[in-house]
Amino acid sequence: MSDLPETKSEMVSKKTIETMVPAKTVKLLLRLLRASQPVARIELARRLGINRSIVTDTFKPLINAGLICEEPLQPVNTARLQGRPPISLSFNDNGKYFAGVSLGVRLIQVGLTTLSGQTLAEDEFETPPDSLAAVKALKNSLEKLCARVPDQELTVIGVSVPGVTDAARRKLLYAPHLDWRDVDLATALENLRCGKKSADKIRVVVENDATAAAVYEARLRLKKTTGGILKDFILVRSGTGIGVGLIMNGEVYRGTGKSEGVAGEFGHTTIVAGGKPCVCGNRGCWERYAAAAAASSLYTGDRMQLGKVKPPRYVEIVERAEAGEIRAIRTLEKIGEYLGIGISNVITGLGVPRVILSGRIVYGWKFIRKPLKEAISNSLAGKLTDWSIEPGEPRGAGLGGAFEVAVEEYLSYGFNHVI
Numbered sequence: 001m002s003d004l005p006e007t008k009s010e011m012v013s014k015k016t017i018e019t020m021v022p023a024k025t026v027k028l029l030l031r032l033l034r035a036s037q038p039v040a041r042i043e044l045a046r047r048l049g050i051n052r053s054i055v056t057d058t059f060k061p062l063i064n065a066g067l068i069c070e071e072p073l074q075p076v077n078t079a080r081l082q083g084r085p086p087i088s089l090s091f092n093d094n095g096k097y098f099a100g101v102s103l104g105v106r107l108i109q110v111g112l113t114t115l116s117g118q119t120l121a122e123d124e125f126e127t128p129p130d131s132l133a134a135v136k137a138l139k140n141s142l143e144k145l146c147a148r149v150p151d152q153e154l155t156v157i158g159v160s161v162p163g164v165t166d167a168a169r170r171k172l173l174y175a176p177h178l179d180w181r182d183v184d185l186a187t188a189l190e191n192l193r194c195g196k197k198s199a200d201k202i203r204v205v206v207e208n209d210a211t212a213a214a215v216y217e218a219r220l221r222l223k224k225t226t227g228g229i230l231k232d233f234i235l236v237r238s239g240t241g242i243g244v245g246l247i248m249n250g251e252v253y254r255g256t257g258k259s260e261g262v263a264g265e266f267g268h269t270t271i272v273a274g275g276k277p278c279v280c281g282n283r284g285c286w287e288r289y290a291a292a293a294a295a296s297s298l299y300t301g302d303r304m305q306l307g308k309v310k311p312p313r314y315v316e317i318v319e320r321a322e323a324g325e326i327r328a329i330r331t332l333e334k335i336g337e338y339l340g341i342g343i344s345n346v347i348t349g350l351g352v353p354r355v356i357l358s359g360r361i362v363y364g365w366k367f368i369r370k371p372l373k374e375a376i377s378n379s380l381a382g383k384l385t386d387w388s389i390e391p392g393e394p395r396g397a398g399l400g401g402a403f404e405v406a407v408e409e410y411l412s413y414g415f416n417h418v419i
């Protein structure tokens with residue numbers, strides 16, 4: 001409790017005590033409630049290792065404001081219960097919902113969700129080659145979906161993008177695989193009405209897709225874990241390219257100052273001098289060797305250059321490996337080795353030894369696991385740190401990641417006026 005604000009004891013009123021819960025604890029409690037709802041106060045206190053009175057103080061104003069509701073937990077055997085049944089807490093949706101947009105290189109997915117996790121509507125379409133056409137299609141899709149829930153109000157739109165964002169998280173600054181630059185998504189989407197009762201603009205948050213996937217994986221683990229909370233990890237998302245999301249001390253790390261939003265672009269760091277040309281203009285970038293998409297050219301080798309063989313996609317290579325085809329197995333092992341080399345670099349550079357692998361590369365986990373782990377073991381990071389790597393979601397969180405971005409924003413800022 002050392003980070004509590006200093007207050008003269010004689011001035012401490014009941015109200016002050018209620019507001020003395022550190023902002024970080026409040027945020028963590030809100031996250032944990034969302035991941036575990038419906039859940040009893042005592043369980044939240046146990047999971048965070050804090051006093052139950054802190055949970056009570058935090059949630060009291062939110063319950064009074066109708067943002068969180070209380071109801072009896074369903075008892076296993078009512079007849080055996082003594083006294084009051086335990087009370088659980090859940091978020092009250094209050095007619096509000098969130099939109100998620102997963103802007104992928106090939107596909108755009110759009111969806112609406114509530115704070116309690118119910119999906120209200122979904123849509124998807126191929127990503128137009130031109131950013132202006134994509135923004136127009138996106139607005140149309142959102143308006144169409146919002147029209148399905150006319151009595152409710154859109155609160156925040158979370159957009160996950162395959163590239164670098166600006167520090168304010170309003171723009172996609174550069175998406176190498178789409179060759180899009182300076183796409184101001186927030187300005188394009190914030191004036192949608194979507195049941196908005198006030199004249200306020202809709203809050204729009206544009207987030208890098210690997211970071212969105214990291215936030216998603218953090219929430220999944222918050223839900224599953226019964227012990228400590230995963231505070232520091234690296235998420236490596238490998239699909240069309242490679243992106244890295246960083247969670248440090250429980251929060252997303254994006255870089256500092258004017259470089260905020262650039263952190264995690266390890267896919268475009270060089271691992272082979274004078275190597276294969278990359279869409280970013282450089283040669284020998286890590287993602288040209290270790291992204292799931294790199295498997296096609298590794299598999300076909302010179303044959304593709306003759307134009308006689310249509311290169312198989314990553315999932316097809318995994319299927320061939322499953323069927324015992326040696327060329328497919330060797331391809332995946334090579335990808336695993338390159339992934340391990342790059343991941344060792346990331347661990348060494350950041351000093352964060354826990355890694356979650358995400359994206360469609362995970363479909364081939366069975367084949368890439370061993371060479372990947374060997375590559376890390378051989379590196380300095382492998383020898384000096386207590387490292388670990390585990391597979392995450394093969395779909396790279398997609399829409400789920402975009403929903404997390406929207407809801408995180410709401411939990412961080414939307415509750416401030418009450419707490």
Ligand SMILES: [Zn+2]
Binds near residue numbers: 267268282
């Ligand atoms: Zn590159």
